[in-house]
């Protein structure tokens with residue numbers, strides 16, 4: 001490529017991509033119509049591609065929490081790779097990084113969650129937990145407990161088992177999958193869409209009791225676990241009412257159902273506490289972690305289990321029949337350890353709680369006076385801006401109008417990445433966002449909303 005111009009290099013990359021790369025969650029017709037946008041470097045809160053610099057208020061996919069381009073993470077990766085590029089962790093072999101990383105996770109996690117299994121993605125962490133739930137009940141002599149209760153609007157991953165838990169039907173239909181009798185979906189705690197005349201607090205209890213109703217219908221002796229993201233991120237940043245999670249926990253305890261928190265997005269500080277269980281006031285028996293664990297510098301995830309569950313699973317003399325070649329990879333573990341050190345050293349979680357989080361919330365809440373905005377939901381540095389056609393009735397725009405995509409495009413034209421999902425704009429920015437950048441987000445969103453509204457009038 002040495003004698004090629006920048007334009008030629010870009011065209012070569014795009015052509016190779018269009019000819020050979022199958023993109024995840026992409027409509028291939030988009031790639032037939034236009035070449036892909038190539039992002040080729042990133043620093044802090046910004047990504048740059050084709051000479052366009054954009055403030056990434058999605059931190060990639062809600063994962064680059066410490067921001068892009070941290071030199072010390074590259075240095076740690078290089079050091080670890082030179083020292084021990086790989087060795088597996090099967091059959092009781094350890095490496096210098098994975099044990100300390102597990103201990104570090106346990107240090108920040110709720111007190112009773114102390115045992116960590118490593119995998120490579122959020123999907124794999126959830127998949128691992130599904131198997132550990134089965135194993136736990138089998139070892140307890142309660143083999144009939146097999147049903148998992150998930151929720152509408154859930155997202156837990158892209159593998160077959162996690163897809164079954166998701167609330168997105170299209171993900172099942174395309175692959176001939178059916179949730180079947182072992183997965184039941186309960187109502188999402190989505191007050192804005194489903195709350196009707198109830199107050200948010202009344203609706204929080206109502207949505208939690210929908211889980212209890214389903215446990216009773218299936219028979220508690222058949223229900224293994226309830227699975228939930230503390231905030232349902234992927235399908236619209238659904239922040240539950242305060243009454244929801246404590247009631248869910250009470251119901252799970254009452255019926256001897258395990259409570260599994262999918263903290264893949266919320267883990268490691270997103271809501272202003274290290275884990276969203278603290279923010280919403282509940283304790284899970286197991287949790288799935290990924291994204292913020294390494295700020296996505298390298299792929300790594302973790303399935304964390306309580307002392308009680310670890311006691312049962314580790315109490316027998318038998319091999320755990322589960323694992324991945326790159327579980328507890330030394331290089332990814334070294335990078336994740338350093339990533340957590342950065343979160344600690346720069347007090348990024350505390351800053352979300354006391355400074356950036358409240359400012360982000362004020363800025364986005366101020367948009368609620370806009371004619372297109374029904375509600376701005378914000379927790380820490382995670383937000384969903386729900387558009388509404390009619391505010392008093394909370395009626396939605398028909399999805400065919402793609403109003404949200406238009407607002408997203410109008411943001412992009414002004415240098416800002418947000419994520420349109422149905423009728424919600426989702427924001428999940430890096431933790432290092434400064435005041436000026438928060439103000440910029442507020443300004444651009446208002447201009448983009450005005451722009452789209454003027455086209456509707």
Ligand SMILES: Cc1ncc(COP(=O)(O)O)c(C=O)c1O
Nearest residue numbers: 121122123155156157229264265
């Ligand atoms: C809550 C939640 N769980 C699981 C996943 C799956 O993670 P991965 O894409 O790393 O498999 C995601 C991904 O966005 C997620 O948001």
